[in-house]
Amino acid sequence: MITFTNLTGFASIVILVATLAMLMFRLLRIPQPYLTLLTFAVAIIVCVPIPFGGLPPAAYLRGIMGDLSITSQLLLILTLLQYLTKWQPFQHQRKTLFWAIIVLPALVLYPLVLGIGYVDPYRLGFGNAWFLASLFIITLAAYWKRFYLIVLCIALAVFAWSVGWNEANNLWNYLLDPFVAIYAIGALLCGGASALVKLRRGHLQ
Amino acid sequence: MKKYFHLFAGILILIAFAGGLSKTIRKRHAAAFQVDYHPISIGQKPRFETDFASSKLHTQAHAASLVELKDGRLRAFWFSGSHEGAKDVQIRSAVFDPRKNAWSAEQVVATREDTERSVLRYVSKLGNPVCGRAADGTLWLYYVTVSLGGWSGSSITAKTSRDEGQTWSAARRIVTSPFLNVSTLVKGTPFFYNDGTMGLPVYQELNNKFGEILRFDKAGNLIDKVRLSAGKDDGLQPVILVKNDRDAQVLMRNSGAAYSQQIISVSTQDGGRHWTKPGALPVLNPDSAISAIVLPDQRILAVVNDRKRQGISNGRDALALMISADGGNSWKLVYRLEDQLAARKKPLDEKAYLKIAETQAQKSDDRVMGKKVNAYAESAKNAMCKNGGCGFEFSYPYLIQTKSGDFHLVYTWNRGFIKHIWFNQAWIDQRLKK
Numbered sequence: 180m181i182t183f184t185n186l187t188g189f190a191s192i193v194i195l196v197a198t199l200a201m202l203m204f205r206l207l208r209i210p211q212p213y214l215t216l217l218t219f220a221v222a223i224i225v226c227v228p229i230p231f232g233g234l235p236p237a238a239y240l241r242g243i244m245g246d247l248s249i250t251s252q253l254l255l256i257l258t259l260l261q262y263l264t265k266w267q268p269f270q271h272q273r274k275t276l277f278w279a280i281i282v283l284p285a286l287v288l289y290p291l292v293l294g295i296g297y298v299d300p301y302r303l304g305f306g307n308a309w310f311l312a313s314l315f316i317i318t319l320a321a322y323w324k325r326f327y328l329i330v331l332c333i334a335l336a337v338f339a340w341s342v343g344w345n346e347a348n349n350l351w352n353y354l355l356d357p358f359v360a361i362y363a364i365g366a367l368l369c370g371g372a373s374a375l376v377k378l379r380r381g382h383l384q
Numbered sequence: 385m386k387k388y389f390h391l392f393a394g395i396l397i398l399i400a401f402a403g404g405l406s407k408t409i410r411k412r413h414a415a416a417f418q419v420d421y422h423p424i425s426i427g428q429k430p431r432f433e434t435d436f437a438s439s440k441l442h443t444q445a446h447a448a449s450l451v452e453l454k455d456g457r458l459r460a461f462w463f464s465g466s467h468e469g470a471k472d473v474q475i476r477s478a479v480f481d482p483r484k485n486a487w488s489a490e491q492v493v494a495t496r497e498d499t500e501r502s503v504l505r506y507v508s509k510l511g512n513p514v515c516g517r518a519a520d521g522t523l524w525l526y527y528v529t530v531s532l533g534g535w536s537g538s539s540i541t542a543k544t545s546r547d548e549g550q551t552w553s554a555a556r557r558i559v560t561s562p563f564l565n566v567s568t569l570v571k572g573t574p575f576f577y578n579d580g581t582m583g584l585p586v587y588q589e590l591n592n593k594f595g596e597i598l599r600f601d602k603a604g605n606l607i608d609k610v611r612l613s614a615g616k617d618d619g620l621q622p623v624i625l626v627k628n629d630r631d632a633q634v635l636m637r638n639s640g641a642a643y644s645q646q647i648i649s650v651s652t653q654d655g656g657r658h659w660t661k662p663g664a665l666p667v668l669n670p671d672s673a674i675s676a677i678v679l680p681d682q683r684i685l686a687v688v689n690d691r692k693r694q695g696i697s698n699g700r701d702a703l704a705l706m707i708s709a710d711g712g713n714s715w716k717l718v719y720r721l722e723d724q725l726a727a728r729k730k731p732l733d734e735k736a737y738l739k740i741a742e743t744q745a746q747k748s749d750d751r752v753m754g755k756k757v758n759a760y761a762e763s764a765k766n767a768m769c770k771n772g773g774c775g776f777e778f779s780y781p782y783l784i785q786t787k788s789g790d791f792h793l794v795y796t797w798n799r800g801f802i803k804h805i806w807f808n809q810a811w812i813d814q815r816l817k818k
Binding site: 181 | 591
């Protein structure tokens with residue numbers, strides 16, 4: 180019997196594949212009605228077991244990638260909504276501060292969990308009151324500043340962790356994954372490069 | 385609209401963090417070990433018997449572990465297939481009945497295919513299994529699964545059994561890392577804390593090699609992990625030796641050049657909250673697994689490959705049972721369980737190897753006779769002869785003491801079979817007097 184947490188983890192990979200497929204179809208300039216149809220078709224195809232291995236294609240990808248964090252899933256769903264429905268929630272909030280809030284803990288967490296020292300911040304995710312309190316303060320600050328994207332990422336991750344949404348029992352797995360961290364680093368680098376180019380142009384003028 | 389969303393976000397924060405706080409408060413657990421000493425039987429006759437736990441021919445078998453069943457029988461687990469890392473590797477099991485002094489037929493406990501169907505993800509290979517009994521009596525089998533790459537891409541999968549291992553639940557993946565959940569492997573014997581939570585010694589092999597302890601609640605949820613070594617310590621496959629409710633020592637396989645290629649040790653005096661920095665014990669460890677237990681008088685009984693690596697032999701051609709009365713600072717040889725060092729002197733061809741392996745097989749199990757002797761030796765030869773040369777391997781020991789006070793040891797015998805040794809305290813005392 181397939182457990183609930185296997186379904187939620189599997190769904191995270193389906194969302195990823197559907198989003199990537201949708202972005203590819205957009206690059207191929209597929210018109211809007213077909214874009215939605217093709218995206219859903221891809222989402223269904225990756226759920227169907229292939230004849231030889233007996234597993235759906237998404238299960239192969241899941242074996243390699245693991246389950247995506249709530250943050251990743253939220254960003255992927257927002258991307259899908261943006262291009263399939265033209266509704267662009269929090270588009271203006273996906274900017275430097277947001278990506279920096281993802282990158283900074285990732286740069287500390289991943290090297291340390293890979294064993295470069297004795298400190299293991301992953302332990303905090305098993306239910307540390309100080310860690311939870313820190314997240315609460317960050318979320319309240321974001322709420323006060325109406326930075327809803329940060330509010331949603333953290334609050335949904337904490338909620339999902341508290342109800343055991345994914346197979347992980349550690350809050351870090353709900354907040355972050357290496358893929359969103361890499362994407363955030365890329366976004367920051369692109370933003371930085373773009374700002375430099377603008378600055379240089381302004382200086383030349 | 386914006387006003388309503390602001391209200392929704394506020395309610396979401398309250399609900400999420402109330403849930404998070406509730407989960408955090410429930411997480412309290414004690415920092416004291418459960419001591420699990422077994423009695424020393426007085427007036428026993430010395431016992432030392434050997435046989436093979438596995439029986440499948442022409443296959444490779446490795447990384448055995450043991451658990452005692454409620455009725456005093458023993459269940460062994462190991463992985464078996466055409467070679468280590470092959471897609472056909474299965475987790476197999478057999479039951480030893482001390483009253484009959486015999487092993488049952490092998491039983492398949494987990495395959496790659498049934499595991500990937502249960503965990504709904506691709507699994508490329510299976511590895512080391514270990515089994516522990518939870519506070520409610522359920523058997524928990526933890527085994528290594530890999531989806532991508534080598535053993536450094538491992539994660540842990542678990543199955544449970546409520547009928548002493550006759551039937552097993554669907555597999556369940558344990559998430560132990562935020563980094564793609566890779567590089568956690570099992571080898572050491574599970575142990576308990578005095579609140580009923582279970583500790584599972586594990587190790588990581590990606591980038592840095594280091595040992596850790598995972599802690600599971602009574603429902604099998606991972607609730608904490610503690611690092612035992614780090615950086616370039618290269619301490620692998622920790623074995624936890626609980627001495628009393630506060631004190632424990634950990635022995636680790638030395639997989640690097642640090643600590644003069646000797647066994648690595650750390651210890652705690654506060655129930656596992658804090659551990660000392662690693663140090664070396666005066667026993668050679670040629671990057672090979674060790675197994676050990678603590679006797680009621682606090683002596684440590686260990687099974688180790690204690691010779692240097694050399695050529696095709698990676699130091700696993702000799703296996704020793706050793707004892708220490710001072711926390712591992714000095715050791716005395718109880719018995720040399722296996723010794724093929726003489727074969728290092730000149731390269732062994734297949735014919736010479738077969739001859740030695742046949743003699744070994746007969747000595748190991750007196751039920752191996754007739755045509756079976758050659759089949760056992762052939763199985764070993766297929767695994768141990770490569771590129772024109774042959775070697776011997778006696779590795780991955782797993783030692784337990786049962787409720788009766790007797791000791792049972794299983795280990796890999798020339799990669800072809802799992803060898804079992806049954807001995808008692810009287811035999812150890814007799815050996816130490818010699």
